[in-house]
Amino acid sequence: MFGFGFIKQGIASTQFFLWGKKHFTQTGYRQNIKSYTGPVQPQAVVALNDQLNDGADLEGKTLIVTGSNQGLGKEIALYAASKQANVYMLCRNKARAEAARDDIRQQTKNENVDILLADVSEPRQIKRVVADFRAREGKLDCLVCNAVVQRTSHEFRRRRNHTDGSPCGRFVSAYQTANAGVRKGGRPKGNIRRQWWDVQHQIPLLGEAASSGKFESKYNGNMAYAYAKRGQVLLAERLASQYPGIKFVSCHPGWTKTEGVDAAYGSQASILEPMRTLWEGSEGICWLATSPSTDLEGGAFYLDRKPQRKHIAGPFFTDGTYTRNTDTEVDDMMKKLLEKVGV
Structure with missing residues (x-):
């Protein structure tokens, strides 16, 4: 059984890599944007009167972007601020958040860029920051769950009573903000319109994904990250x-190309070349943030403005069953998430 499972995992991983080389690289991005029906900017900030501006207008809209002091999160916050949105950067490190905020304000001339300080791996901090946000704002139009962490085995043991940055931290962020909207208005009224995760779909959600009990000694940061990404696809659904x-x-x-990728893969990251620039990786997510809700497919998995397949684990790039989960398994995942975050 172990050997057969190892073969299936090998097939799924190999096909994911080959699929990624075609679609996830810079080459894939440049090919994919040829099918766009709307305009696309060459960078996050483009002057309003520039013919390359995509025409999006977020004035009067309020967004929260987690993990926005660097990388993709900062690029998304930069774009939103350039479109005159009211942007909240939910970050853990005050000094880095302030430096990023000041840079975004300077580049966009938008002073409505503020900071919410919290560690998304701490449910109590998320509850506090949601309450703080509700006291300051009457609505939330978009929540971008971007913050993530890959822990070493040492860090995992030290912090095992906390939630990880994915999916528990993202779940509690989504759950608390969604429920805040329900409690405030009696039903969801668009106080939160959409939330998303940057997701890989390589490995199925297995029992040992939690790395608890007898599985704790086998914890691997990269594997935990991959399991979490599958869990986030299920969570969105x-x-x-x-x-x-x-x-x-x-x-x-x-x-x-991000600091996180460099830290996780080091010299091995070269197999992902040619990698996308920060803007090329963020552009499709920014499109999600500016598109009407009616144009989005709830529960879908997006890349470059289009819903994508969620499974490529079968022979010859068919869906297969290896990365699929039953409703019972998803029910169990949701139950454990609720228990973990204490809501």
Whole structure:
């Protein structure tokens, strides 16, 4: 059984890599944008009177972007601020958040860029920051769940009583903000319109994904990250069903050159070349943030403005069953998430 499972995992991983080389690289991005029906900017900030401006207008809209002091999160916050949105950067490190905020304000001339300080791996901090946000704002138009962490085995043991940055931290962020909207208005009224995750779909959600009990000694940061990404696809599907008035989607930024990728893969990251620039990885997510909810497919998995397949684990790039989960398994995942985050 172990050997057969190892073969199936090998097939899924190999096909994911080959699929990614075609679609997730910079080459894939440049090919994919040829099918866009709307304009696309060459960078996050483009002057309003520039013919290359995509024409999006977020004035009067309020967004929260988690993990926005660097990388993809900062690029998304930069774009939103350039479109005159009211942007909240939910970050853990105050000094880095302030430096990023000041840079975004300077580049966009938008002073409505503020900071919410919290560690998304701490449910109590998320509850606090949601309450703080509700006291300051009457609505939330978009939540971008971007913050993520890959822990070493040492860090995992030290912090095992906390939630990880994905999916628990993202679940509690989504759940608390969604429920805040429900409690405030009696039903979801668009206080939160959509949320998404940057997702890989390589490995199935297995029992040992939690790395608890007898599995703790086998913890591997990269494997935990991959399991979490599959869990986030399932999470978006379930939350989209649970809150039909809110558009929940998952998404992939492609293989983008970031500090996180460099830290996780080092010299091995070269196999992902040619990698996307920060803007090329963020552009499709920014499109999700500016598109009407009616144009989005709830529970879908997006790349470059289009819903994508969620499974490529079968022979010859068919869907297969290896990365699929039963409804019972998803129910169990949701139950454990609720228990873990204490809501």
